[in-house]
Amino acid sequence: MKKLSRTSLSKIVLLVIDGLGGLPHPKTGKSELESATKPNLDYIARGSVCGLIDPVSPGITPGSAPGHLALFGYDPVEYSVGRGVVEALGIDLELKPNDIAARGNFCTINDGGILTDRRAGRISTEKNTALCRLLNTVTVKGAEILVVPVKEHRFVLILRGEGLSPELADSDPQQVGLAPKKVQALSPQAQKTAEIANEFLSQAQSLLRSARNDSPAANMVLIRGFSKLPDIPSIPEIYKLKPAAIAVYPMYRGLAKLVGMTVLPAGENIIEQMESLHRHYADYDFFFVHFKSTDSRGEDGDFEAKVRAIEEVDNALPNLLNLEPDVLIVTGDHSTPANLASHSWHPVPFMLRSKWCFPDNVTEFSEPACLNGGMGRFPAVEIMPLAMANALKLDRFGA
């Protein structure tokens, strides 16, 4: 791709409707997309080549990171973003290239050291913040320690220093009735980092048992998903694009930054995101616009609310269409059927509209309609080359 890509004036807009795909409602037999009133999405479908994408591969339910990496053209099995890094991205934390990030939980252990509650009774974010302040007093030789609150019982642990390695096993035993584990090095070069992590855990336990902790249920911490920023070639480097991201939620901004996008102001909703798109339209040639609440309402298991979220995106589309982007792609990073109330493995509707696509016979944007689209069913990593081709930004391959 690096060899074939070239810069041009044409513009690509990738609209990601998070958790887009669904399943038929048991009563109506219609999915969330089929149930929504969405004249603009259907209008785009009629001028598009449609299909169904597999973010990772059939049967595999992707997390948000692999789902988005695939849309950005990266093989999600080759390039993985660890739990700790995702957690840090999710609170807009600026990671340095050598930082080791881990996901932390405040938890409860009994007098015998056995885990009795993995979430310390889901303490409030306020108490969490106070406890993180306490843990930030830990000092360990060989690394700076940062403990940053997330929400309820969750925090991010950062180990910052030279020569640290993320090749560490979790301290979290993942089930109550067991004792939290010591952090084990998974390679010889991670030995020093394991010692640092264990020293942190030991000091943390002392502090949490001391009179300075007024949330006694939170008497220990669990750590998992040690990871660092992946070494990933950037979108400007591969595609010679000048890409920008317009996302309300921090994690998606973080993922976008990871692949070299400039993060633009997004406002608070899709209407304001479209306004931001207008303001910055002249300055970039690739725009990733992320819409979140389809996924959130799907995860809530609220079919009707997910339908309304789809209608909310649809309603904002005229202010995208009037920009007449050379290539417009609408898809999702994975399915989140309200019936399942979780991410799922089902393929995701996809459409690409450009002057140079061969429109198919699809007249509405839905799972069954897209199945009969011109792209058929295909892996999400193929979207970026397709977008580049339709933007006439790719040279011929071979003589």
Add this chain to the structure above:
Amino acid sequence: MKKLSRTSLSKIVLLVIDGLGGLPHPKTGKSELESATKPNLDYIARGSVCGLIDPVSPGITPGSAPGHLALFGYDPVEYSVGRGVVEALGIDLELKPNDIAARGNFCTINDGGILTDRRAGRISTEKNTALCRLLNTVTVKGAEILVVPVKEHRFVLILRGEGLSPELADSDPQQVGLAPKKVQALSPQAQKTAEIANEFLSQAQSLLRSARNDSPAANMVLIRGFSKLPDIPSIPEIYKLKPAAIAVYPMYRGLAKLVGMTVLPAGENIIEQMESLHRHYADYDFFFVHFKSTDSRGEDGDFEAKVRAIEEVDNALPNLLNLEPDVLIVTGDHSTPANLASHSWHPVPFMLRSKWCFPDNVTEFSEPACLNGGMGRFPAVEIMPLAMANALKLDRFGA
């Protein structure tokens, strides 16, 4: 898959209709499946996501072993089962991990040592059994020799001992007019095994020329397909399943054992197989049910008989449906069109029914109908992840 799989109470049934796919009858233009009366298969199709599978890849005609390995989730190019091992599995022979198995033929050579009949006039199984008894008197230094009759001119040769290697070329020249070859070692560590095999061949020739042989046409043997049990991760290991096989024919039981399935009593036909499924349904969470005669009648070139075989399976299905398995998959290991009277490369109809599949518009189970199914055309190795996903036995991939 190993990392994502988890155990749960849900049940998966994989019904393999051997050689399922066919070709249109020259007179009616309808395939065997399209010609059969099969209300139950069609009923399942209406609630399923359908598709067409390629067992290996387009254009490749699979043997039974690669066809089944793909259905069980193994890349059939990476994991191969040699001819000798398949022949041993086919007669329920219990192989030890270091055994070297080869397929043998009794054959006829002339006075000049030139092969004149590769099958010794297809001697009877009875004569074969007597000859194998004779060959079992061979003793060779360095290995125990076992010669086990199969059918007509065919037998299995087992070399049992320490430090043996299957990296040996065939003695079978594969055509008359040539002399049987000496067994050549294909690697230095197979040298000792080559000498053992050649010593066996030399003693076998002496015995078959002696007065103790009263089938003079069988005056020599041909050996091919030296192989040992492949080192293959088991289904319980990869998928954390407790799998069982219900197959009437030994080879399919053998293949199932190879991947870690428990072999259950199957009775003599599909009706008795379904009864066995009922009896053992509580004790396992994955069932492989194998139906053979569609393939046999296809290989006979008997179109009508293959149609009747499909109807025989269909007739047994109510006693499967009443178990309401969480995931039901119906497909084949390859196509065996009666018109071709052999295995073929054509893709094979597939359907998967579960509470969590997105049913498509397919209303009957046939090659043309499945082409328009929700899965489209896809590689058979993707079936297992899909089955696991639909059984809600897979964790999310990535953060």
